[in-house]
Amino acid sequence: MILLYIILAIIAGLLFHGIHRKVIARIQTRPGPPIWQEFLHVMKFSFKQTWIPKTASKVLFVAIVPAVIAIWAGALYVLLTGGSLLIIFGVYLLHKITEHGLGLSSGSPYGKFGAIRSVLSAASEIPLIASIAGIYFITGSLMINDIVAYQAANGMLLITALPIALAMYVIILSKVPYSPFGIIEAKEIVSGNKTEHFGAFRAGLEIGFALKTFVLLAVFVTVFIGAMPFWMLLAATLILLMTMSFICALTPMLSPYDAVTIQIGVIIIVIVYMAFMAVFGGMP
Amino acid sequence: MIRKTENTEKKISKGQASAAAFTAALICILASVLAFTGHIDGWLGAAIVIVAFPIFVISLAVALRESTKDGDYPFVGY
Numbered sequence: 001m002i003l004l005y006i007i008l009a010i011i012a013g014l015l016f017h018g019i020h021r022k023v024i025a026r027i028q029t030r031p032g033p034p035i036w037q038e039f040l041h042v043m044k045f046s047f048k049q050t051w052i053p054k055t056a057s058k059v060l061f062v063a064i065v066p067a068v069i070a071i072w073a074g075a076l077y078v079l080l081t082g083g084s085l086l087i088i089f090g091v092y093l094l095h096k097i098t099e100h101g102l103g104l105s106s107g108s109p110y111g112k113f114g115a116i117r118s119v120l121s122a123a124s125e126i127p128l129i130a131s132i133a134g135i136y137f138i139t140g141s142l143m144i145n146d147i148v149a150y151q152a153a154n155g156m157l158l159i160t161a162l163p164i165a166l167a168m169y170v171i172i173l174s175k176v177p178y179s180p181f182g183i184i185e186a187k188e189i190v191s192g193n194k195t196e197h198f199g200a201f202r203a204g205l206e207i208g209f210a211l212k213t214f215v216l217l218a219v220f221v222t223v224f225i226g227a228m229p230f231w232m233l234l235a236a237t238l239i240l241l242m243t244m245s246f247i248c249a250l251t252p253m254l255s256p257y258d259a260v261t262i263q264i265g266v267i268i269i270v271i272v273y274m275a276f277m278a279v280f281g282g283m284p
Numbered sequence: 285m286i287r288k289t290e291n292t293e294k295k296i297s298k299g300q301a302s303a304a305a306f307t308a309a310l311i312c313i314l315a316s317v318l319a320f321t322g323h324i325d326g327w328l329g330a331a332i333v334i335v336a337f338p339i340f341v342i343s344l345a346v347a348l349r350e351s352t353k354d355g356d357y358p359f360v361g362y
Contacts, residue, residue, distance in 0.1 A: 002330040003316040006337060046345040066338030073334045081326075200345035207341055 005080060006073050006211070009218075012234060013210025014038040016217070016241050017177060023245035024178060038210065042203045050199025055107025064101045065201050068208030071095060075215045079222065082145030085132055088219055092171075095212065096122060099184060102205075103193030114192025117184045120256050121174065127167040127263055130270040134164035135223065137274060144222060151226040158224040163273035165224045170266045172216045173244050174259075177209075180251040181259045217241055301347035308340035 018035035025032020034040075052061055075091040078084070096118060103115025136142050138161050139150040151157055158165045174181035185192040197205055217237035221228075225236060254262065312333050319329025 001316065001320060003312050003333050003337065006333065046348045048349060050346065050349045062342075066342055069338035069341055070334050073337055074330075077330045077334065200342060200349050203345040204338070204342045208338075 002073075002077050002080070006076060008230075009076055009214045010207055010210050012237075013212070013214035014042065014206070016213055016238065017210055019238065020177060020241055020245050020248070023242055024249040027246065027249035038206065042206050045199055045203035045206065048199045048202075050201060053106055053108065053196050056196065057105050057107070060101055060105040061197075062201065064098055064105055065197070065204040065208065068095070068098050068102075068205060069211060071098065072208060072211040072215050075219075076211065079144065079215060079219055082143060082148065085135065085142045085144060085147070085219075085223065088215075089128060089132055092128060093125065096125065099193055102197065103184070106196030108196045110195040111193050114184045114195070117256055118193060121181065121183055121259060121263075127266045127270065128171050130267050130274075131164050131167040131171065134161060134167075134270055134274050137277075138164075144219075147223055148227045156225050161224075161273075163269050165220075167266050167270045168220055168224065170263065172220055172240075173247060174263070175216055176213060176241065176244050176248065178248045179244075180248065180254045181263070182253065183256045183259050213241075298347055301343050305340055305343035305347050308336045308343055311336040312340060 015035060015038070017038040018033070021037060022032045022035050052058055071091050071094045075088050078087045078091075099118040100115045103111040103113070103118060105111070132142065135147060135157070138157065139147050141147060141150070147157070154160065170181075173179055176182075177185075185194065194202070194205060214237065217240050218233060220240060221233060221236045228236065315324070315329045315332035315336070318324045319326050
């Protein structure tokens with residue numbers, strides 16, 4: 001069944017990217033592209049000429065694309081089977097490495113700038129660590145099944161552990177397209193680490209990133225709201241994404257320095273919250 | 285100094301890419317069916333799909349772009 005879920009997640013992710021763009025456009029009083037635009041992009045890139053730049057590291061340039069798809073397909077499997085959040089965290093770290101490798105593989109200066117910014121934005125991993133540690137202290141487990149069971153007995157973590165949910169929200173926000181934290185793809189460096197990947201490789205990347213968006217949103221919904229039927233999960237993830245669309249539409253792209261500063265600020269909020277909970281009760 | 289990028293020779297033919305896409309798709313379907321019917325463990329089926337599926341995606345896209353005819357590429361627009 002994993003194959004079916006991967007295909008469904010890719011379709012949902014591509015559609016979500018299209019809806020995300022549409023919502024941003026409507027907020028900015030533009031008509032925006034149709035919501036199926038990302039499907040058209042993938043199809044268009046599939047029919048385009050594909051070649052590897054002479055300056056590229058050929059193996060890395062090609063292999064990084066299936067790697068992006070594979071790691072997020074693995075994360076989807078972990079989520080569906082109620083596995084460990086630590087594995088999802090590991091996949092997130094691997095994604096950082098793929099972002100970095102993607103930029104460096106082409107030899108393009110724009111790609112390299114994107115890759116360097118990817119390292120800078122590694123600060124976003126620290127809120128993720130803080131968030132996962134907070135979940136462990138509250139629920140006593142990092143298994144998604146246990147976290148879901150905890151919520152069934154004690155209520156949604158979204159309400160009982162709001163600062164931790166906020167930290168995870170910022171992490172996911174930093175990974176959606178057109179994010180104020182999306183410094184690795186900022187327009188002043190063309191498409192950043194994706195600049196030289198086009199044609200068949202870009203089509204593969206778009207599919208991998210769609211999978212990533214869906215998995216991250218679904219992880220948030222499952223970990224902070226609880227288990228639910230697939231159709232309800234789709235609705236919840238879409239609502240979550242649309243809240244991010246508002247932020248993306250109304251917030252300009254942050255400078256790398258500001259992006260990192262805000263992410264560190266989120267860590268401080270989570271640490272203060274956990275210290276408060278440890279002193280005044282609330283931890284098991 | 286930034287080196288100028290150039291087109292490289294096409295190394296993979298349409299037939300090779302199509303064959304790779306077909307094989308990867310077949311592996312994905314077989315692994316899913318075998319896992320679903322209990323002939324192999326679920327995690328093993330998932331692992332096979334996770335490895336084979338990206339190969340299918342890239343091979344399919346490479347097969348699609350490999351035109352053997354002259355002329356423009358099909359445009360998928362609004």
